[in-house]
Amino acid sequence: MESGDGALSATSLDESITSFFTSAPPLKESDNLRERVMEFVELNSTIAAAGDGGHRKVVCVTSGGTTVPLEQRCVRYIDNFSSGHRGATSAEYFVKAGYAVVFLHRRGTIMPYTRSLPEDPLLECLELDGDSSIRGLIEFLSLITHTSPHLPQAVAGNLLLKLPFTTIFEYLQMLQIIAKAMKPLGPLAMFYLAAAVSDFYVPWQTMAEHKIQSASGPLDMRLVQVPKMLAILRKEWAPLAFCISFKLETDSKILLEKADMALRKYKMHMVIANELLTRKEEVTVVTVDGKIPVYRDKSQPDSDVEQPLTELIRNKHSTYIKNTNR
């Protein structure tokens, strides 16, 4: 039953969530995943850190787009465009700021610490002749370690757990496992949900088993809405975690209104509103206390909007931890 603003009642939301998970193909190696995340959370939560209750904070950064299979033996699928740049860049800043990062990312998208590399770095290097190609590559490697001084810290310090997904089914099942494993952290846990999650899906059971045949005229498809998991993440999976979601639109006219609606409907602590064309220059942080525009520092050629954004978030998260523990 839909209420006036399109929100589902609690019962029917529960029903649509149950129906999504029961119809999803079971996640492979889910026990193994659960153990790895719990170990990562436990290891980091026992490490003392300055401020914020004396322990290390853990953030789950989601990144890249989810796919929706259109056939069970998947040949065709609907994809959401997302390079993963926002998530990868933010993950680096969170590590730098002392967070342990669970990086739940679309397989093949941009990864932390290698985002400045060309698309096909090895082939590019190999296209020079023998000797100079290897020299070029070594210079290149020095450049990375120079420009990413926090890479050794992240690797040696066990501060980055990389977990890949492809489909919407994998993504939401993995998010649930991660969230439940992070629940014991209370307010020290944070969710930074930058992944581009599909709004519509084809329930697994109603899906064509074999490749859809093209001989018989136009193709009509009916996709159903993916239930909004943000509500259940806040309510059940990790109720004390600090939650940040993203709203991307191509139409600036409806962007802030939709971000505001998401904030209230899913009880997010922040919604980051961004428009497709300007998303690398500015975003608007929407909170119940108001809207804060965040800009890239245009006086610096290599600057990005993620630096001031993650700094703002870290401060708000610290305040939240203090207020919650009070």
Add this chain to the structure above:
Amino acid sequence: MESGDGALSATSLDESITSFFTSAPPLKESDNLRERVMEFVELNSTIAAAGDGGHRKVVCVTSGGTTVPLEQRCVRYIDNFSSGHRGATSAEYFVKAGYAVVFLHRRGTIMPYTRSLPEDPLLECLELDGDSSIRGLIEFLSLITHTSPHLPQAVAGNLLLKLPFTTIFEYLQMLQIIAKAMKPLGPLAMFYLAAAVSDFYVPWQTMAEHKIQSASGPLDMRLVQVPKMLAILRKEWAPLAFCISFKLETDSKILLEKADMALRKYKMHMVIANELLTRKEEVTVVTVDGKIPVYRDKSQPDSDVEQPLTELIRNKHSTYIKNTNR
């Protein structure tokens, strides 16, 4: 007007092709692309080669899947799964056999000569500590140049032209430009169409400009068929070229029948029939003279089905050149 077997009459095929191209967003830098391809073809066609009419043969290998945008400012799209492994591997064998290769590939899929690398080679290497990471990488590079002795030949000899696409609109416009540039080669030209091309698309003009909103219930979509360009490739773009298309199905029961239908309907010289689950072990080459199964050499651990397949094709292409020039 449809005939009994689902084939379109010539007039309505022409109409659907015209309608596809006029509704497509214009290809960026198409003049530049045309020049590059013509230069590549010209350069290679003037080079003498043993046998086959005394000149170098040129093959256009297509690889990876095309996308179908669902919105003009593209956030969502339908994608066809294809790693690009078949195309990249075959391109290497064609270079080795003396062909110049135009490699029309989906951006981000597997490339010739780097297919044996791990997904994220640089990050994997960087995750070792300082010194040994660089040593590891150099060993890795030596390994590639050792296992791919034809890489320097391909690079130095200008035998590989790499052209990336993403959408179905880009792919078909690029294929048309390439085919027309290769037309003067007559029977020395070959098309090896291994790309997974979308069967359905949303015409650009009827497409939503902005992101489709999810608030208003299920999403109903109507997609129309992509016109079969194989027919016009054979008839107009490059009538004398040797043409090989691929047929992938998940259902083995209908595979050979569909491959046979494609052979006759589009006047291909060969259709390579492959099934999703066994495609790396065996394929069936369908010709008007019969069906030839091709298997990977299972006695060799690193063997692939592309080696015997491309060898068979090279022989058939040579015979075709002789018969055409006779």
